[in-house]
Amino acid sequence: xxxxxxxxxxxxxxxxxxxxxxxxxxxxxxxxxxxxxxxxxxxxxxxxxxxxxxxxxxxxxxxxxxxxxxxxxxxxxxxxxxxxxxxxxxxxxxxxxxxxxxxxxxxxxxxxxxxxxxxxxxxxxxxxxxxxxxxxxxxxxxxxxxxxxxxxxxxxxxxxxxxxxxxxxxxxxxxxxxxxxxxxxxxxxxxxxxxxxxxxxxxxxxxxxxxxxxx
Amino acid sequence: xxxxxxxxxxxxxxxxxxxxxxxxxxxxxxxxxxxxxxxxxxxxxxxxxxxxxxxxxxxxxxxxxxxxxxxxxxxxxxxxxxxxxxxxxxxxxxxxxxxxxxxxxxxxxxxxxxxxxxxxxxxxxxxxxxxxxxxxxxxxxxxxxxxxxxxxxxxxxxx
Numbered sequence: 192x193x194x195x196x197x198x199x200x201x202x203x204x205x206x207x208x209x210x211x212x213x214x215x216x217x218x219x220x221x222x223x224x225x226x227x228x229x230x231x232x233x234x235x236x237x238x239x240x241x242x243x244x245x246x247x248x249x250x251x252x253x254x255x256x257x258x259x260x261x262x263x264x265x266x267x268x269x270x271x272x273x274x275x276x277x278x279x280x281x282x283x284x285x286x287x288x289x290x291x292x293x294x295x296x297x298x299x300x301x302x303x304x305x306x307x308x309x310x311x312x313x314x315x316x317x318x319x320x321x322x323x324x325x326x327x328x329x330x331x332x333x334x335x336x337x338x339x340x341x342x343x344x345x346x347x348x349x350x351x352x353x354x355x356x357x358x359x360x361x362x363x364x365x366x367x368x369x370x371x372x373x374x375x376x377x378x379x380x381x382x383x384x385x386x387x388x389x390x391x392x393x394x395x396x397x398x399x400x401x402x403x404x405x406x
Numbered sequence: 407x408x409x410x411x412x413x414x415x416x417x418x419x420x421x422x423x424x425x426x427x428x429x430x431x432x433x434x435x436x437x438x439x440x441x442x443x444x445x446x447x448x449x450x451x452x453x454x455x456x457x458x459x460x461x462x463x464x465x466x467x468x469x470x471x472x473x474x475x476x477x478x479x480x481x482x483x484x485x486x487x488x489x490x491x492x493x494x495x496x497x498x499x500x501x502x503x504x505x506x507x508x509x510x511x512x513x514x515x516x517x518x519x520x521x522x523x524x525x526x527x528x529x530x531x532x533x534x535x536x537x538x539x540x541x542x543x544x545x546x547x548x549x550x551x552x553x554x555x556x557x558x559x560x561x562x563x564x565x
Binding site: 327 | 435438439447451455458482485495
C-alpha cells in the first residue's frame with residue numbers, strides 16, 4: 192500500500208483553554224490538517240476510543256470504535272501539559288501504554304519552560320515539546336513526525352512488537368533493533384529540536400542551562 | 407484610496423499598542439492567521455479573551471474577598487489568565503499576572519490585592535483599545551466586502 196497522495200492528516204488537539212484551542216485549530220487548519228479539538232485528556236481518550244478496564248490494569252486498555260461505530264484515525268495528538276484532572280503527561284502515558292495507540296506521535300505544549308518537565312515528556316515518548324504560544328514554525332515541525340510514523344507502520348514486522356513493549360527509556364546502549372535505534376536517534380533529534388527551538392527570534396526569556404542527557 | 411487609509415490607521419493603532427508594551431509579537435501572529443476565509447479571526451480571539459479575562463477577574467476578586475484566602479485556587483486562576491494573556495499577546499496583562507502569582511506564592515494578601523488592582527487596570531486599558539481596534543477591523547471588512555460586491559456587479563452597500 193503506497194502513501195496516499197495529499198489526503199489530509201488528522202490532528203487531535205487537547206487543551207482546556209478555549210483561546211488556545213481556537214489558536215491551535217487555526218494554526219493546524221492553515222497547514223492543511225484536519226482538526227478535532229477537545230478540552231480534556233479524558234475526552235481525548237474517549238475520542239480515541241480508548242476504554243479503561245475496571246480493574247485499572249494498564250495493560251488492559253483496549254480500543255473500541257467510538258460511539259459512531261467508526262474507527263477514528265488520528266495521525267498526531269497535540270496536547271497541553273497543564274490541564275485539570277488528567278495532565279498532558281498523564282494522557283501521553285496512557286497513549287503510550289496502549290498497544291493500539293502508542294504509535295500515534297504525541298506533542299506536548301506548555302506555557303512554562305521547565306526542563307525537568309520537558310525531559311520527562313520526551314522520555315515518555317513525546318515527539319516534541321512546544322512552548323506556548325505555539326507558532327507556525329512549530330506546526331511546520333509536525334508533518335515529519337507523522338510521515339515517520341507512517342513509514343514505520345509499513346516496515347514493522349510482528350515479532351518486533353514484543354521487543355518494543357520491553358523497551359526501556361531510549362538512552363540505553365545495548366544491542367538495538369532498528370526500531371530502537373530509530374527511536375533513539377529521533378530522541379536525539381527531539382532534544383536538538385528543543386535546543387534549536389531556543390532560538391533568539393523568540394522574545395520570551397528562555398532557559399539556557401538545560402542539561403541534556405547524552406546517549 | 408480609502409481602504410489603504412483605513413489599513414494604515416489600524417496598523418498605526420496596533421503599533422502604538424506595541425510601543426506602549428500592551429501587545430507583543432504574539433498579537434502579530436494572530437493577525438497573520440486572519441485571511442479571506444477567516445476575516446473575523448482577530449475579533450473572535452479578542453472576544454474570547456475578554457470574556458475569559460472578565461470571568462477570571464471576577465473569580466479572583468471572590469477568592470481574595472474571603473477571610474481565609476485559598477491561594478491554591480487563586481494561583482490556578484491566575485495561571486489561566488496568564489496563559490490567555492500570553493496567547494493573545496497581551497504583554498502587560500501577562501506581567502501583571504506574574505506579579506499576582508508571586509504575591510500569591512508569598513500568601514501576601516495585601517500584595518495580592520495590589521496586584522489584582524493592577525490586572526484590572528491593565529485589562530480596562532486593553533479592553534478599551536481592543537474595542538477601538540475591532541471597530542477599525544469591522545470598517546475594513548465592510549469596505550472590502552463592499553468592494554467585492556461592486557466588482558461582482560451588485561449594488562454597493564453603503565458604509
